Structures are given as structure tokens and as C-alpha cells.
Amino acid sequence: xxxxxxxxxxxxxxxxxxxxxxxxxxxxxxxxxxxANLADSKYQEISLGAALVSNxxxxxxxCLDLASFAGKTLLKKDDGVDAVxxxxxxxxxxxxxxxxxxGRPGDLCPLILDEENRLYxxxxxxxxxxxxxxxxxxxxxxxxxxxxSLIKDSIMRLFPERMDSDINWxxxxxxxxxxxxxxxxxxxxxxxxxxxxxKILALLLEQAGKEENLRIFLAAPTGxxxxxxxxxxxxxxxxxDCKDSIKAAIPExxxxxxxxxxxxxxxxxxxxxxxxxxxxxxxxxxxASMVDLPLMSKLIQAVPVxxxxxxxxDSDQLASxxxxxxxxxxxxxxHVRGFTADFINKVEELTDEKFTDSIKEYKDIKVLHDCIVLxxxxxxxxxxxxxxxxxxxxxxxxxxxxxxxxxxxDDRTIIFEEILSADNFKQILTDKVxxxxxxxxxxxxxxxxxxxxxxxxxxxxxxxxxxxxYAVNAIIEQILSRANLIQTENxxxxxxxxxxxxxxxxxxxxxxxxxxTMPIPGSDSNDMHVFFLGTSGELRRFLPYRLPRHETVYAxxxxxxxxxxFENVYLILPDKDYxxxxxxxxxxxxxxxxxxxxxxxKEEVLKTSISRVIERKSxxxxxxxx
Numbered sequence: 001x002x003x004x005x006x007x008x009x010x011x012x013x014x015x016x017x018x019x020x021x022x023x024x025x026x027x028x029x030x031x032x033x034x035x036a037n038l039a040d041s042k043y044q045e046i047s048l049g050a051a052l053v054s055n056x057x058x059x060x061x062x063c064l065d066l067a068s069f070a071g072k073t074l075l076k077k078d079d080g081v082d083a084v085x086x087x088x089x090x091x092x093x094x095x096x097x098x099x100x101x102x103g104r105p106g107d108l109c110p111l112i113l114d115e116e117n118r119l120y121x122x123x124x125x126x127x128x129x130x131x132x133x134x135x136x137x138x139x140x141x142x143x144x145x146x147x148x149s150l151i152k153d154s155i156m157r158l159f160p161e162r163m164d165s166d167i168n169w170x171x172x173x174x175x176x177x178x179x180x181x182x183x184x185x186x187x188x189x190x191x192x193x194x195x196x197x198x199k200i201l202a203l204l205l206e207q208a209g210k211e212e213n214l215r216i217f218l219a220a221p222t223g224x225x226x227x228x229x230x231x232x233x234x235x236x237x238x239x240x241d242c243k244d245s246i247k248a249a250i251p252e253x254x255x256x257x258x259x260x261x262x263x264x265x266x267x268x269x270x271x272x273x274x275x276x277x278x279x280x281x282x283x284x285x286x287x288a289s290m291v292d293l294p295l296m297s298k299l300i301q302a303v304p305v306x307x308x309x310x311x312x313x314d315s316d317q318l319a320s321x322x323x324x325x326x327x328x329x330x331x332x333x334x335h336v337r338g339f340t341a342d343f344i345n346k347v348e349e350l351t352d353e354k355f356t357d358s359i360k361e362y363k364d365i366k367v368l369h370d371c372i373v374l375x376x377x378x379x380x381x382x383x384x385x386x387x388x389x390x391x392x393x394x395x396x397x398x399x400x401x402x403x404x405x406x407x408x409x410d411d412r413t414i415i416f417e418e419i420l421s422a423d424n425f426k427q428i429l430t431d432k433v434x435x436x437x438x439x440x441x442x443x444x445x446x447x448x449x450x451x452x453x454x455x456x457x458x459x460x461x462x463x464x465x466x467x468x469x470y471a472v473n474a475i476i477e478q479i480l481s482r483a484n485l486i487q488t489e490n491x492x493x494x495x496x497x498x499x500x501x502x503x504x505x506x507x508x509x510x511x512x513x514x515x516x517t518m519p520i521p522g523s524d525s526n527d528m529h530v531f532f533l534g535t536s537g538e539l540r541r542f543l544p545y546r547l548p549r550h551e552t553v554y555a556x557x558x559x560x561x562x563x564x565x566f567e568n569v570y571l572i573l574p575d576k577d578y579x580x581x582x583x584x585x586x587x588x589x590x591x592x593x594x595x596x597x598x599x600x601x602k603e604e605v606l607k608t609s610i611s612r613v614i615e616r617k618s619x620x621x622x623x624x625x626x
Contacts, residue, residue, distance in 0.1 A: 096119070128619055151178055177203075218253070223256055225290070274302070318584045338369060418601075472554075516530070
């Protein structure tokens with residue numbers, strides 16, 4: 001029998017000590033107890049592993065990497081009470097496998113331990129396995145029977161631009177989408193991802209030759225992102241160099257992923273799944289970096305294997321709130337490792353453009369490389385642009401370059417302001433809040449108010465503390481009230497902005513939607529309604545009591561801002577380090593802006609944030625790339 005773990009590991013009191021120290025949550029402790037009850041009573045060793053896998057999953061990891069915890073001291077010895085130390089790796093693995101409730105991949109057990117000593121909750125192992133298997137199945141073979149001369153004509157007409165020193169990566173993305181049932185197009189803001197998608201759809205419709213029968217779904221993780229996708233597609237397709245019938249066949253209607261798959265109320269399942277797939281030929285998912293592992297796994301199972309699945313996103317952005325970093329795991333480092341020789345020949349033949357030798361020289365190329373395209377040219381930010389340069393420096397983790405750009409007095413599109421004190425912070429906010437928010441509060445037109453309000457956004461890195469989103473929203477209300485721009489005696493005062501924080505499919509309101517509280521224009525009644533823009537740009541209004549869960553949104557977290565774009569952004573950093581601060585968070589905040597970015601905070605906190613990279617534990621990257 002395997003060596004027993006030290007008694008202090010098995011003592012339930014030690015789990016409670018970890019809970020009291022803030023290391024474990026309530027659910028971690030309860031889950032550990034549940035697993036211990038399932039195991040043979042002699043084997044209480046399961047408790048620590050179960051508690052920790054629950055804990056890391058709650059923080060965004062897909063699995064617990066036992067090797068990174070083995071021998072780690074979780075609590076130091078204190079007042080004669082023994083330390084809480086994780087066991088050595090081999091002892092831990094042996095004892096877990098002896099409990100009867102930990103299995104190997106393929107076993108039907110509550111917990112799964114793979115050969116790399118990653119411990120999973122069974123359902124997350126299954127999500128990862130099904131996602132990986134589906135991607136591999138879709139990438140095995142190219143789509144055959146395509147009209148190559150027609151593809152070449154479509155490419156030349158829809159993508160007329162030639163690059164001076166590099167290949168046109170939008171063309172590569174289009175060719176990938178034509179030949180592959182699975183395709184990822186990644187790129188930063190302004191690289192033309194949505195434009196590329198619209199052109200890809202035109203190319204595929206031309207290739208099909210029966211546009212009225214090609215079933216296309218456009219989706220995004222949130223209602224806000226879906227609305228932006230709809231608006232972009234609607235504007236872009238008007239300018240495409242193709243027949244009007246092709247333009248008309250490109251859909252403008254977009255869905256949240258949940259609405260597309262049809263949520264089963266009160267369950268984590270969808271009506272569309274592997275047994276009841278979508279009736280689709282093409283599924284496009286925008287803002288794919290926001291999609292967590294469970295949702296991506298369910299999505300790919302619901303897309304027919306012979307349909308094209310095209311994921312669009314920025315793999316350098318923040319990962320999903322829930323477990324997984326799916327887009328990042330799928331992309332890996334593929335964009336610097338080239339393509340297969342067959343694919344390079346195909347692209348060169350269809351575009352009359354040549355890949356550089358550096359692309360051809362990379363070794364150990366996999367078929368999956370051919371399915372992933374990184375758009376490089378930025379059409380929004382010119383060379384030397386402050387926001388473009390800053391986002392690039394942050395993405396690379398170049399702290400000195402980022403600070404140099406922020407402190408450059410000659411470029412006021414990017415600014416760093418040191419917060420000296422709480423009073424200093426409120427003064428900075430007062431000046432900007434009154435300047436940027438007064439105009440929307442003075443208009444009687446709800447549509448115009450929404451447009452003006454969304455030009456400026458204050459983003460907070462954290463929720464709590466004096467620089468967190470809750471405190472900042474309260475400060476802004478005080479500022480606007482003192483300036484006589486709002487009257488806060490009533491909760492639903494004129495001008496109150498609200499953010500929807502849950503999905504309501506009956507009302508068509510979704511997590512991320514922003515509305516403004518106003519009376520109906522021209523009405524004699526002073527009853528307040530909350531106005532939202534619909535996915536087609538129409539104005540929609542609701543009585544406040546009908547709204548799903550919501551909150552005031554003068555300021556919002558960076559996570560909530562994903563899928564949105566604003567002209568001017570103020571990013572507020574906390575006065576001390578938090579584990580959520582990361583390079584990806586700073587990059588995401590900066591890239592929400594199209595005209596200017598101001599960062600408020602302490603220089604040391606900014607430096608620490610840029611230096612920290614989010615590394616979520618999973619086995620997806622290894623499964624796909626080996």
C-alpha cells in the first residue's frame with residue numbers, strides 16, 4: 001500500500017485553517033468533504049487535492065498541476081500548530097490513485113489525473129477532451145471540390161491591397177477559411193478582423209453558387225459584442241466588391257452563443273449539441289478570447305463536423321472570466337512557426353504573393369498551423385500612433401518602452417498620471433467626469449445620449465477598494481450631483497446609466513448591454529424608462545422594474561469592457577498590487593480606446609501589472625500541439 005500522508009494533511013481542522021486564512025473558499029471545503037465521504041474512510045488524503053482543484057478551477061485554471069504544489073507550504077507553523085504542507089509528488093499521486101475516486105483519462109471517476117500529473121474535475125477533463133478531439137477531427141483534411149479559379153478571382157477582387165514588405169494576411173485568412181472546417185483569425189484592434197470575416201463570407205457564398213441555401217450563423221459571447229458584430233458587418237458588406245445578391249446573403253442578425261445554441265432554462269445544457277447539431281454551413285464566433293472552456297466545448301460539439309467554424313479574436317487579450325484560456329491555448333505560438341509546405345504553395349498560387357524565407361524555414365510544422373492566421377497590419381493606428389505603440393509595448397512586456405511612451409509630453413493621446421492622494425484622485429475625476437459626461441446628460445434624445453455616453457469610459461482594474469469600480473461609481477455620482485447634472489434622490493434618476501449583468505432571452509437584454517435612464521421624448525409623463533440600442537441599431541426601452549440584474553455603470557471593470565470600443569478611456573489602477581493585475585488586463589484596457597488613453601495610478605503598480613503574465617493551467621495546448 002502507498003505511503004500514508006502526514007496526519008496534519010488529513011485533519012479537517014487544517015482545511016478550516018486554510019479557509020480562515022483566505023486560501024480556500026466555502027465551496028472548496030464542502031467539495032473536499034464530499035469527495036472524502038465518497039472515498040474509502042481510510043483515505044482522507046483526497047481532501048487536500050479535492051479542495052485545491054476546486055480552488056484553482058474557481059480562479060480560472062482548468063486543472064490542478066500537482067507538480068507545482070508538491071512540497072509547497074500552504075500555511076506556516078504558528079503558535080505551536082503544525083504547518084500545512086503539500087506532500088511530495090510521488091506520494092501524493094500514489095495516495096490519490098488509491099482512493100478509488102481518482103481515475104486516469106477515460107475512466108468514469110469524479111476526479112481525473114492524467115499522465116502529466118494534472119488533476120481535473122471530471123467534467124472539465126471531458127470538456128477539454130471533447131474540444132481537443134473535435135479540433136483535431138476538423139483539421140485532418142482540407143475541404144475538397146473547390147473551384148480554385150473562382151477562389152483566386154474572389155481573392156483578387158475582395159482583397160485588392162498588396163503589401164510592400166509582407167504578405168497580405170487577410171488573404172491568408174480567407175484561404176484558410178475556404179479550405180478548412182476549423183479556422184482561427186487572431187489580431188489586435190484595428191487589424192481588420194471583422195472586415196476579413198465579411199469578405200470571407202462573400203468568398204464562400206460566391207464559391208457555393210447558391211447563396212440562398214448557405215446557412216450562416218454569426219455569434220459572440222455577449223450581447224454587446226454581438227451588437228457590435230452586427231453593426232460592423234452591416235456597414236462593411238455595403239462596400240464589398242461583389243454582386244448585390246451576395247451582399248444580401250451575408251446575414252446581419254447576430255446571436256449570443258447562448259441564444260444560438262438555445263439555453264435549456266435551469267440547466268447548464270443547450271438544445272443544440274452533438275446529438276442535435278445546428279443546421280449550419282458556417283458558424284462565425286467573434287471575441288473568441290472571452291469564451292471559456294465549457295462553453296467552447298459545447299459550442300464545437302453543436303457545430304456539424306462538415307460545417308466551417310471560424311473563430312475571431314485577439315489571443316493577447318484577457319482570457320475568459322470562467323475556467324480556461326481557450327483561444328490562447330489553441331493559438332499557441334503558431335503564428336511564429338510557419339505553415340506546411342502544401343499550404344504555402346496553395347496560398348502563393350492563389351494570391352500571386354510569396355511568403356518570406358523565414359516562414360518557410362520553420363521545422364516541425366503541424367496541420368493545425370495552417371488553420372491559424374495572425375493579422376499583423378493595423379488599419380486603425382498609423383505607424384507611430386501612441387495607442388498602437390503603447391499596446392504593442394505592453395503586449396511584449398516592455399515596461400521601459402511603455403513608460404517612456406506614457407511620459408512623452410509630445411503625445412497627449414496616451415498619458416500616465418500618478419495618483420498622489422485620495423483628494424488628488426477625486427479632483428482628477430471631477431474635471432474629466434464633468435467634461436465628458438455633461439453633454440449626454442443635457443440631451444433629451446435617448447439615442448444621442450447613448451452615443452455621447454459611450455464615447456468616454458472609465459475602466460477600473462478591480463472591483464473593491466477606494467479605486468475599485470464600486471467606490472468610483474459612487475464618487476462619480478457625487479461629482480455629477482454636486483454639479484447639478486443629476487438628481488440622485490430617486491434610484492431611477494434621469495441620466496442614470498446601467499449595465500446589464502445577466503442574460504434575459506425573453507427581453508433580448510444581455511450581459512454587457514448598457515442603457516440610459518430617461519423619460520420618453522415628447523411625452524407629458526415623467527416616468528423613467530431605460531433605453532438600449534438593439535442589435536440592428538434600433539432604440540429599445542424598458543421600464544426599470546422589468547430589467548434583469550444590473551448595476552450603475554459610469555465606471556466598469558476592464559473585464560466587463562471586453563467587446564466594447566470607446567473613443568477615450570481612463571484606466572484606474574488600485575494603490576497596491578492585486579493578483580488580478582496583469583499584462584493582459586492592461587493591454588485589454590488600452591485597446592478599448594480609439595483616440596486616447598489615460599492611466600491613473602502608481603508607477604510601481606503599473607510596472608508590476610505589465611510584468612505579470614496570466615498562465616492558466618490546462619492540458620489543451622499540449623493535447624493540440626504535443
